[in-house]
Amino acid sequence: MQDLGGKPVIQRTYEATQETGLFDEVYVVTDSKIIFKEIELNGGKAIMSIKEHDCGTDRIAEAVENMDVDIVVNVQGDEPFTSKSGLEQVLSVFNGPDADKIDLASLMTEMYDWKEISDPNAVKVIVDKDNFALYFSRSPIPYPRDKNAAVQYYKHKGIYAFRKQALLDFYNLPMRSMEAAEKIECIRYLEYGKNIKMAISNTQGIEIDTPEDLVRANKVLKEDKTITVNNKYRNFPMVPKVIFGRGSFDQLTSILAPKRKDKAPFIYLVDDVFKNDEDLINRMNLRFNDKLIFVSAEEEPKTQQVDTIVKNIKGEFTYSPSGIIGIGGGSILDLSKAVAIMLTNKGSASEYQGWDLVKNKAIYHVGIPTISGTGAEVSRTTVLTGPEKKLGINSDFTPFDQVVLDPDLAAGVPTNQWFYTGMDCFIHCVESLNGTFLNEFSKSYGEKAFDLCKEIFLSKHLTEEESRGKLMMASWHGGMSIAYSQVGIAHAMSYGLGYVLGTKHGIGNCIVFNHLDEYYPEGVRLFKEMKAFHNIEIPEGICSKLTDNQMTTMIDIALSLVPLWENALGDDWERIMTRDKLRDLYLKM
Numbered sequence: 035m036q037d038l039g040g041k042p043v044i045q046r047t048y049e050a051t052q053e054t055g056l057f058d059e060v061y062v063v064t065d066s067k068i069i070f071k072e073i074e075l076n077g078g079k080a081i082m083s084i085k086e087h088d089c090g091t092d093r094i095a096e097a098v099e100n101m102d103v104d105i106v107v108n109v110q111g112d113e114p115f116t117s118k119s120g121l122e123q124v125l126s127v128f129n130g131p132d133a134d135k136i137d138l139a140s141l142m143t144e145m146y147d148w149k150e151i152s153d154p155n156a157v158k159v160i161v162d163k164d165n166f167a168l169y170f171s172r173s174p175i176p177y178p179r180d181k182n183a184a185v186q187y188y189k190h191k192g193i194y195a196f197r198k199q200a201l202l203d204f205y206n207l208p209m210r211s212m213e214a215a216e217k218i219e220c221i222r223y224l225e226y227g228k229n230i231k232m233a234i235s236n237t238q239g240i241e242i243d244t245p246e247d248l249v250r251a252n253k254v255l256k257e258d259k260t261i262t263v264n265n266k267y268r269n270f271p272m273v274p275k276v277i278f279g280r281g282s283f284d285q286l287t288s289i290l291a292p293k294r295k296d297k298a299p300f301i302y303l304v305d306d307v308f309k310n311d312e313d314l315i316n317r318m319n320l321r322f323n324d325k326l327i328f329v330s331a332e333e334e335p336k337t338q339q340v341d342t343i344v345k346n347i348k349g350e351f352t353y354s355p356s357g358i359i360g361i362g363g364g365s366i367l368d369l370s371k372a373v374a375i376m377l378t379n380k381g382s383a384s385e386y387q388g389w390d391l392v393k394n395k396a397i398y399h400v401g402i403p404t405i406s407g408t409g410a411e412v413s414r415t416t417v418l419t420g421p422e423k424k425l426g427i428n429s430d431f432t433p434f435d436q437v438v439l440d441p442d443l444a445a446g447v448p449t450n451q452w453f454y455t456g457m458d459c460f461i462h463c464v465e466s467l468n469g470t471f472l473n474e475f476s477k478s479y480g481e482k483a484f485d486l487c488k489e490i491f492l493s494k495h496l497t498e499e500e501s502r503g504k505l506m507m508a509s510w511h512g513g514m515s516i517a518y519s520q521v522g523i524a525h526a527m528s529y530g531l532g533y534v535l536g537t538k539h540g541i542g543n544c545i546v547f548n549h550l551d552e553y554y555p556e557g558v559r560l561f562k563e564m565k566a567f568h569n570i571e572i573p574e575g576i577c578s579k580l581t582d583n584q585m586t587t588m589i590d591i592a593l594s595l596v597p598l599w600e601n602a603l604g605d606d607w608e609r610i611m612t613r614d615k616l617r618d619l620y621l622k623m
């Protein structure tokens with residue numbers, strides 16, 4: 035009954051289980067009148083168990099004894115982050131080749147952190163080669179006498195799927211000593227020689243066994259993201275291949291050649307500023323059924339635009355393309371990443387906006403920036419505007435397989451645009467370097483990019499060619515700097531502008547950053563110096579004519595980006611950045 039984001043833990047667990055859509059019926063079985071009433075009051079189904087029981091499984095056996103059911107899944111009440119994929123996995127073993135041998139199935143998750151492995155609150159399980167459980171224990175099993183032996187530790191998750199008959203069979207079996215000693219109920223089945231098939235699921239959220247867990251869970255819920263035991267330290271992919279240098283674009287044909295699959299075209303998504311650039315088009319060297327699609331970067335990429343391009347490609351070609359080649363600024367690079375992902379994943383791109391929702395590896399994709407600053411060429415995200423939100427598809431499959439950095443391609447960029455996009459990089463550095471998430475990894479990239487930006491935007495001694503090469507690398511480093519940390523206030527507020535007014539990322543950041551001296555004094559001072567040095571005009575007063583509704587939406591969108599605020603202002607950010615404060619800031623712009 036403890037509170038988890040405004041609802042009792044048990045109610046959250048009940049809803050999460052129901053929302054998977056995997057079950058005909060979901061019940062809470064309890065001997066507590068308080069829990070029973072709470073569930074019924076909220077329109078759920080609860081069963082009052084009449085008898086005293088030693089464990090939850092017995093209680094469930096009693097509840098289903100007279101029900102006509104096939105498979106019963108026991109989800110523990112303290113598992114509010116129960117995921118659909120975990121339940122799907124535990125159910126799937128009943129369709130496997132050894133289904134006949136299985137009395138019950140349960141889940142386990144890989145564990146790596148020795149502190150957790152040796153924590154008695156975490157139940158470990160060891161399995162045979164077919165993933166049948168050998169033993170469960172609160173001790174680390176196996177004991178690592180030989181530290182070099184490659185063992186995988188598994189943590190047991192309290193989710194069970196029983197055949198009804200198995201559940202009833204065990205109902206009357208008395209507890210034996212090992213179960214009594216470890217206080218782990220599934221040991222009873224092993225003690226009576228039953229077969230427990232374990233399925234692996236690494237998508238686990240957090241269980242709530244201790245008051246500290248509850249605090250952590252409340253935090254996770256607020257951030258609307260799941261931290262798992264396995265991503266305490268992030269293990270993110272980097273672009274595996276990159277080529278740099280003036281004229282390196284000419285090597286594209288030879289880079290692509292080994293990736294070409296029979297009859298499968300390369301699809302080029304190219305910024306339409308290059309529509310009449312015959313030289314560039316010739317250098318692309320299109321072969322066979324390769325296809326060139328010009329895309330406007332006037333508006334930022336939309337999920338629907340991604341869906342349409344994917345549909346057209348699938349309609350036109352029998353074979354899945356050999357690869358997607360994106361040539362342009364952040365808009366085209368993001369679009370290309372998203373198209374590559376959606377060619378192998380079902381449904382609409384809008385279903386994948388968020389963190390780690392992509393299921394299948396994207397097709398081979400190459401990014402070739404023609405304007406520098408966003409870091410989109412190196413990042414793990416593709417920012418899309420969808421029907422409900424502006425949010426990236428963040429996944430391990432998003433980054434490019436290959437990047438071509440040819441500074442000459444950025445030769446034609448108009449000064450204002452060069453500044454806006456370049457400042458995106460500068461702001462990435464300022465926000466990352468002044469953020470609470472900063473670590474040495476981010477810092478090493480951020481500092482390099484910051485220094486490059488100062489040189490590029492404030493020095494009189496660089497040639498244009500030198501400046502373009504440096505900005506290309508600044509963009510790369512700035513992107514790497516936020517990979518492990520986060521952006522901050524300017525980005526949160528710029529997303530609000532983008533969503534409500536369609537203001538583009540680069541210029542939106544500049545409009546906001548110009549007024550953030552209270553939060554980033556040194557960065558804003560330098561920004562103003564750079565702006566003056568290059569005679570750049572930043573629009574003013576763009577929020578003065580907003581309706582109340584628009585302002586509310588803008589504030590909602592900005593405040594919804596919790597990690598950005600937390601990075602900028604720390605855990606206490608909500609007290610510092612109130613709605614009124616944010617409104618004042620927007621009005622100042």
Ligand code: NAD
Nearest residue numbers: 331334363364365404405408410413415417446447455539
């Ligand atoms: P952009 O891609 O929208 O391009 C800006 C303008 O410059 C366009 O008009 C384009 O046609 C023009 N342009 C590009 N190359 C040119 C060239 N060589 N010569 C002349 N004109 C050229 O701008 P951007 O600032 O690079 O990208 C902004 C987008 O990037 C936004 O959609 C933003 O959400 C996204 N973004 C993504 C990430 C990420 O990590 N994925 C990070 C930051 C921003």
Ligand code: ZN
Nearest residue numbers: 408458462525
């Ligand atoms: Zn940015």
